[in-house]
Amino acid sequence: MFSYILYGLVWLISFLPFRVLYIIADINYVLLYYVSRYRREVVRTNLCNSFPEKSLKEIVAIERKYYKHMADLSVELYKLWHMSEAAIRKRCVFRNTELPQKYFDEGRSVIGVLGHYGNWEWMSSYSLWENDADFLALYKPIRSKVTDRMMKAIRSKFGAVLVAKDDTLRVIARYRSEKKLFLAGFIGDQTPNVHNLNFWTRFLNQDTPVLLGTERIARKYNFPVVSVRMRKVKRGYYEVEFIDVCANPAGLEPGVLTEMHTRLLESFIREEPQYWLWSHKRWKHKKV
Template sequence: MKSKLVYWLTYTGMWLLALLPFRLLYILSDGLYFLMRHVVHYRRRVIRRNLKNSFPEKSEAELRELEREFYHYICDYMLEEIKMMRMSFEDLSRRMEYGNTEEYLAMIEKHGGIVVLIPHYANFEWLTAMGAFMKPGDVPLQVYKPLRNKYVDEMFKIIRARHGGYNVPKHSTAREIIRLRREGKRVVVGLITDQSPNRNEANHWTTFLNQDTVFMDGGERIAKMMNYPVFYCELEKHRRGYCKAYFDLLTENPKQTADGEITELFARRLEQTIRRAPAYWFWSHKRWKLKREDVKHNG
């Protein structure tokens, strides 16, 4: 009962916030920035450790500037996520542009589906409207990890499905893709691929941003199972509230790649994206909490 009450209070508050125009939301974001960085110190130790370990060549002043930019970005991101509750399809399509979609669409047509590997970068949540440029009947499938609180989980599913996104929990992904394929549906399987995996998902280790890092390989396994071409989603944040997505083909024939090759390609592309404009990645995540020796010990 208490969780349900918190859900409705949170949902109502977010709904009211979403009514505000972007100009006022960004004024609120500036205030939230001051609170999170200078008062609450939101995950400051994690952010500073991640930045320092990732960019050992940068001076203390450069790292503090990246920290400042990141806090501004993450506050904008949170309010932009809330804004999705009330954004029109036209406004979302205007603020999230898509480039080079020709090959993307051709591969869906040719193979019956594709896999898109997406990072926690820039306005990635706004990709939920990518069905805008797909053919009617094609399914933009969004793989997500269910949240522990079922009410909050339901709220975010509603937000992400407003403009045609089809939410599928990660444990049901393969079964749902096979079902859709049997029904003759073409699908785009979108996966956020840069989370820190669980121990039982820690299959691909590499050096990433100067650190020993493990990546989830679920996207690669789905691509090989279905023989779907794999794309990397390159995101560019142009200014507040405006972003552009590009889709770069990593491989058309995943079954012909070596184990871990696709996941490694994703890691290398993500590293390039981050180094180009570092502030717009999720530095507050405990990305490197899993260590290789811990996995070996539990293996």
């Protein structure tokens, strides 16, 4: 019953104009940061470990900016449901689309690696900027069927093709057999489960396990890899930039490609740390 109530509530909220939604976001910020103190300890620990050179005052400043950004994300996600194409194109602008287009012109599909940075959910509007290839958005299905259906409706609003993570190889094989092009969005900062702690690197000053799925698929099929950076220009406005990582990953040694896209993500975070998902328990596994 709760899932149906949530579904209806989100559906109604998504009709509200941004000026009203951001009032809700401001209230959410106060509730999250000062009242419920949602994962404050996790965020503080992650920030202190990642930036030992920063003072407590600097850490707290980043922390507050992060919670304000997270409160914005909470309404921006749901607003997708009833945003117009004109509105999302104005608020989420894709720059240098000629980079992936160069590979599409060569008849090659592309892997785009991004993190939980900026507003990654608005990346699903990429299909409005590209006619020659589908945008495959990898996702983890939600246990609640009602909530899962809601999230799929929101994420596919602008033409993204949702692909459950377990179906990734099957869908890619189908696209290849049908000679259809795609840009597949891989999240590069997911936390591996305990059975997939196969590759470790230094990330934000800490030993960090990284999933190798992106690299394995890119090297297996020699898909070009681009890094995706989403900048927050101002409240409710983002710009997406594509950065070339590797045109021919099949020729790389194991681990090299993972290091390359991880270093890029780290550089984005260090430049503007408040826009990364600090409340995520990224370092729950320890290297032995």
